Amino acid sequence: MTYHSPEQRPGFLALPAPAKLNLFLHVNGRRPDGYHLLQTLFRFIDYGDTVYLRVREDGAINRVDPIPGVPAESDLTVRAAKLLQDHTGSRLGVDIGLEKRLPMGGGLGGGSSDAATVLIGLNTLWQLGLSRRELQSLGLKLGADVPVFIFGRNAFAEGIGESLQAVELPDRYYLVLVPPVSISTAEIFCDEGLTRDTPLINMAVFPMTTMRNDLQSVACRKYPVVRKYIDLLSGKSKAMMTGSGACVFAEFESLEAVQEAKKVLCADIDGFSAFGLNQHPLLSWPV
Numbered sequence: 001m002t003y004h005s006p007e008q009r010p011g012f013l014a015l016p017a018p019a020k021l022n023l024f025l026h027v028n029g030r031r032p033d034g035y036h037l038l039q040t041l042f043r044f045i046d047y048g049d050t051v052y053l054r055v056r057e058d059g060a061i062n063r064v065d066p067i068p069g070v071p072a073e074s075d076l077t078v079r080a081a082k083l084l085q086d087h088t089g090s091r092l093g094v095d096i097g098l099e100k101r102l103p104m105g106g107g108l109g110g111g112s113s114d115a116a117t118v119l120i121g122l123n124t125l126w127q128l129g130l131s132r133r134e135l136q137s138l139g140l141k142l143g144a145d146v147p148v149f150i151f152g153r154n155a156f157a158e159g160i161g162e163s164l165q166a167v168e169l170p171d172r173y174y175l176v177l178v179p180p181v182s183i184s185t186a187e188i189f190c191d192e193g194l195t196r197d198t199p200l201i202n203m204a205v206f207p208m209t210t211m212r213n214d215l216q217s218v219a220c221r222k223y224p225v226v227r228k229y230i231d232l233l234s235g236k237s238k239a240m241m242t243g244s245g246a247c248v249f250a251e252f253e254s255l256e257a258v259q260e261a262k263k264v265l266c267a268d269i270d271g272f273s274a275f276g277l278n279q280h281p282l283l284s285w286p287v
């Protein structure tokens, strides 16, 4: 696991919250409530945030690492803990710390992954005994991306992202570039130019050579720097955007190849390399 080494925080349990990549993303339609019907392939990578949890006896839910620009009541870690407390009637509380590495508005699912890790962690620390399936349903109330992080396996997703089918993926390395913009998911989905009519595919037999992201052209039009970063990576391997952006990535078969491609990173071009996981690091936690 190549998470950065967690800080020492006495009394806190440190838990990983990995990023996801959307290896393809199709927009197939729109529901009456405005949410979009998707087909996508989620892959976890070994790069992410670290969530710290310490149980409180007084029932308070307290954030110890404020995120600039995100008030406590909007913070997905706090919202996840409150939702679980309300749902179960638990009288316990928690201090929540967060070591943030994932860019916000990056399409890497950072906030969703943080929330999923809080739900999984507190289910154990508060001794609630909820099943993964129950946690997934709760997580969906926080965001369309939350259930897959609780599901814990790389997955084909349908619906708005909650209908999940586990998939085995080959060992691969990824280079992820982080353009200097934060993109709102809602802004991309609301755009008038978004095509919403990609025909449904049988994902099990989908040829991986034709991967694309239907949100990419809208994001590139609104944020030309995303196109610039895709072009930068395209010389190395097929490059595309993840989720609603802004991050872009390319896949490599060997460590040597990703290390060679990594030479594109410099003082002006931010990014990181990562290894594709076969499962979420908390899938079998606690063992």
Ligand SMILES: C[C@@](CO)(OP(=O)(O)O)[C@H](O)COP(=O)(O)OP(=O)(O)OC[C@H]1O[C@@H](n2ccc(N)nc2=O)[C@H](O)[C@@H]1O
Pocket: 022, 025, 034, 035, 036, 037, 038, 040, 106, 107, 108, 109, 110, 112, 142, 143, 144, 145, 146, 159, 160, 161, 185, 186, 189, 190, 242, 243, 244, 245
């Ligand atoms: C696009 C994806 C692809 O994995 O990832 P990100 O780019 O956010 O990482 C997800 O579908 C995002 O999931 P998530 O980030 O949890 O979205 P939510 O908070 O549920 O929704 C934010 C807003 O995006 C729009 N939205 C989201 C999901 C969806 N299937 N249809 C939508 O139309 C809605 O306008 C919603 O109000």
Ligand SMILES: Nc1ncnc2c1ncn2[C@@H]1O[C@H](COP(=O)(O)OP(=O)(O)O)[C@@H](O)[C@H]1O
Pocket: 067, 070, 074, 075, 076, 077, 102, 103, 104, 105, 106, 107, 108, 109, 110, 111, 112, 114, 182, 183, 185, 243, 244, 245, 246
């Ligand atoms: N713990 C959190 N981490 C990141 N973002 C959060 C968090 N809580 C709330 N947010 C809000 O969610 C938005 C989307 O963040 P994030 O999930 O990281 O990006 P994306 O949906 O593009 O993958 C942020 O811009 C921020 O306003």
